[in-house]
Amino acid sequence: MSDGAQFRTPASDARQISPTRRSFVLGGFCLCCLPGAGPGAFAAEGPWPTEEIAEGIHVRRGVDEDATKANADAIANIGFIIGRDGVLVTDPGGSLTDGERLRSAIRAKTSLPIRYVVMSHIHPDHIFGASAFSGDDPVFIGHYRLAEALQQRGAYYRGVLAEILGEDRVGSIVAPKMEARGKSEIDLGDRVIEISAHSPAHTSTDLSLLDRKTGTLFPADLLFVGRAPSLDGSLQGWRDVLADLKQTGVPRAVPGHGPASVAWPQGAAALDGYLAVLQRETEAAVEKNIGIDAAAKSVAQSERAAWKLFDDYNGRNVIEAYKEIEWR
Amino acid sequence: MTRFCLALVLFAAIAPAAMAADDETARAERWNDLRQSFFGQRPILEGSDKISLDAPDRAMDAALVPVTINVANPSQVKAVYLLIDDNPAPLAAHVAFGPAGDPRSLKLRVRVNQYTYIHAVEETLTGELFATRRFVKAAGGCSAPAGSYDPAALADIGRMKLRASEQSSGDGSVEAQLLVRHPNFNGMQMDQVTRLYTPARFLKTIEATYNNEIVFRLETDISMATDPAITFGVRTSQKGKLAVSARDSSGALFESSFDLGPQGS
Numbered sequence: 356m357s358d359g360a361q362f363r364t365p366a367s368d369a370r371q372i373s374p375t376r377r378s379f380v381l382g383g384f385c386l387c388c389l390p391g392a393g394p395g396a397f398a399a400e401g402p403w404p405t406e407e408i409a410e411g412i413h414v415r416r417g418v419d420e421d422a423t424k425a426n427a428d429a430i431a432n433i434g435f436i437i438g439r440d441g442v443l444v445t446d447p448g449g450s451l452t453d454g455e456r457l458r459s460a461i462r463a464k465t466s467l468p469i470r471y472v473v474m475s476h477i478h479p480d481h482i483f484g485a486s487a488f489s490g491d492d493p494v495f496i497g498h499y500r501l502a503e504a505l506q507q508r509g510a511y512y513r514g515v516l517a518e519i520l521g522e523d524r525v526g527s528i529v530a531p532k533m534e535a536r537g538k539s540e541i542d543l544g545d546r547v548i549e550i551s552a553h554s555p556a557h558t559s560t561d562l563s564l565l566d567r568k569t570g571t572l573f574p575a576d577l578l579f580v581g582r583a584p585s586l587d588g589s590l591q592g593w594r595d596v597l598a599d600l601k602q603t604g605v606p607r608a609v610p611g612h613g614p615a616s617v618a619w620p621q622g623a624a625a626l627d628g629y630l631a632v633l634q635r636e637t638e639a640a641v642e643k644n645i646g647i648d649a650a651a652k653s654v655a656q657s658e659r660a661a662w663k664l665f666d667d668y669n670g671r672n673v674i675e676a677y678k679e680i681e682w683r
Numbered sequence: 684m685t686r687f688c689l690a691l692v693l694f695a696a697i698a699p700a701a702m703a704a705d706d707e708t709a710r711a712e713r714w715n716d717l718r719q720s721f722f723g724q725r726p727i728l729e730g731s732d733k734i735s736l737d738a739p740d741r742a743m744d745a746a747l748v749p750v751t752i753n754v755a756n757p758s759q760v761k762a763v764y765l766l767i768d769d770n771p772a773p774l775a776a777h778v779a780f781g782p783a784g785d786p787r788s789l790k791l792r793v794r795v796n797q798y799t800y801i802h803a804v805e806e807t808l809t810g811e812l813f814a815t816r817r818f819v820k821a822a823g824g825c826s827a828p829a830g831s832y833d834p835a836a837l838a839d840i841g842r843m844k845l846r847a848s849e850q851s852s853g854d855g856s857v858e859a860q861l862l863v864r865h866p867n868f869n870g871m872q873m874d875q876v877t878r879l880y881t882p883a884r885f886l887k888t889i890e891a892t893y894n895n896e897i898v899f900r901l902e903t904d905i906s907m908a909t910d911p912a913i914t915f916g917v918r919t920s921q922k923g924k925l926a927v928s929a930r931d932s933s934g935a936l937f938e939s940s941f942d943l944g945p946q947g948s
Contacts, residue, residue: 644846644848646790646914647747647749647792647912648739648749648751651743651749670743670744671743671744674743674744674747675744678910681844681846681862681912682844682864682910
């Protein structure tokens with residue numbers, strides 16, 4: 356894809372796929388009986404529960420935990436948008452299991468073809484479900500730097516996940532077929548989805564989506580609500596991107612972690628506050644010659660009660676922020 | 684070394700579990716091998732009253748693990764060694780101090796590839812060796828870069844920054860931190876354009892002098908974190924110049940100098 360190019364697919368050849376009831380059962384139920392799958396906690400529920408947060412937009416809320424065998428890395432908010440001519444998936448999920456459940460949830464709602472699978476960024480809880488959709492032959496969409504990031508980290512992430520979930524439940528790495536740069540658009544027939552590829556923020560591979568039809572923003576992990584944010588790109592960059600996204604003028608956003616949907620831009624307030632404290636106190640630590648190790652233990656502790664999993668992420672965020680700030 | 688590191692990538696995920704079974708025996712054997720390969724038959728004495736090693740029990744970021752080495756009798760110290768037992772290249776640092784160096788406290792940032800002992804070894808002016816160790820839980824620092832390294836950052840390679848503490852210790856010593864921009868590529872990152880692995884390229888030596896007297900000479904390798912940071916003591920008498928020269932594995936030489944004195948830079 357060249358810089359700033361648009362990819363608009365009319366999807367005129369919409370294939371009609373009529374999954375049988377049996378395939379729902381296979382997708383949603385029998386998976387849990389396979390060796391290496393979770394303890395079957397969700398076995399009886401059939402398709403994984405999703406919530407229709409706006410017309411045609413379905414979101415599965417992730418659990419506020421780190422990846423475990425029991426949760427099958429279903430820890431991120433994932434979902435899909437149903438348009439007149441097809442379905443767009445964002446994100447495909449944290450494991451093959453997670454992706455297969457999402458796929459059966461889609462098939463319970465519509466038989467329209469799954470045309471696009473958006474991988475919002477490099478982190479495994481958002482993208483390892485992609486291979487569950489390979490049979491649909493969708494266009495896999497990622498940031499133009501995603502392929503490079505997958506080369507650097509994909510095998511490592513996959514190894515770690517395999518250890519937790521079991522080799523057969525992880526899913527394989529899927530490279531993006533369409534590399535998003537700047538702004539692009541996807542036409543689902545009755546709705547156009549705008550895709551923005553951002554400069555380094557949460558990670559170096561962040562995409563956000565916008566559905567003007569319902570006024571819904573998909574910032575993915577550019578928005579954390581309630582669960583501790585993780586910084587893996589640029590602190591200043593994240594604050595800048597968040598400020599831009601707040602100007603979008605839509606009433607609703609789907610966080611990458613947290614509730615299935617929040618009011619926008621009010622839903623960004625807590626994250627804004629955390630990133631501001633992280634930056635201010637890390638700058639002060641660098642200024643006062645407080646070492647990176649001591650800073651990791653002291654910076655942003657006032658935010659501790661506001662976030663789940665705070666102790667698992669804050670120290671590392673401080674280290675990332677410190678590295679960025681000490682070179683200024 | 685690169686190939687060894689690559690092999691470790693493939694098995695990084697199972698290594699911690701596999702280590703659990705034969706852990707302490709295997710770790711003791713590992714250290715025995717290391718001490719023989721680095722120090723030969725020289726005796727190494729238990730030295731926790733002479734040298735201390737501070738590192739997090741569980742690293743928050745395996746690609747940047749801050750380590751502090753303090754020595755009790757700085758005037759008797761010739762050099763310190765930092766060995767990360769189970770890293771692909773265990774010798775993270777060999778720091779030899781010169782007349783302008785104050786060995787009392789040294790801070791480095793290292794990569795830790797799997798759960799491992801880290802050893803700090805002090806070599807005295809009379810040639811005795813004292814060691815202390817610490818167990819660190821971290822994984823993936825070698826194989827999983829914490830942040831993608833922007834190729835554009837290579838344009839900035841070799842840039843240095845010096846930060847000196849405001850107050851001296853009373854005897855003319857000043858603590859200073861040197862930052863060096865360097866990706867310390869370990870040979871595992873792939874170039875998207877050429878589809879070839881970016882060759883390993885990492886800092887091998889950093890030498891600092893103060894008014895032409897040696898402060899320290901550091902030998903290092905891929906166990907050092909991206910953008911190496913070293914905090915060290917300098918014996919300062921009057922305002923002077925701290926000159927740094929660093930050489931990487933490609934032979935490139937980077938040089939900078941900074942004004943430094945008892946009242947800070």
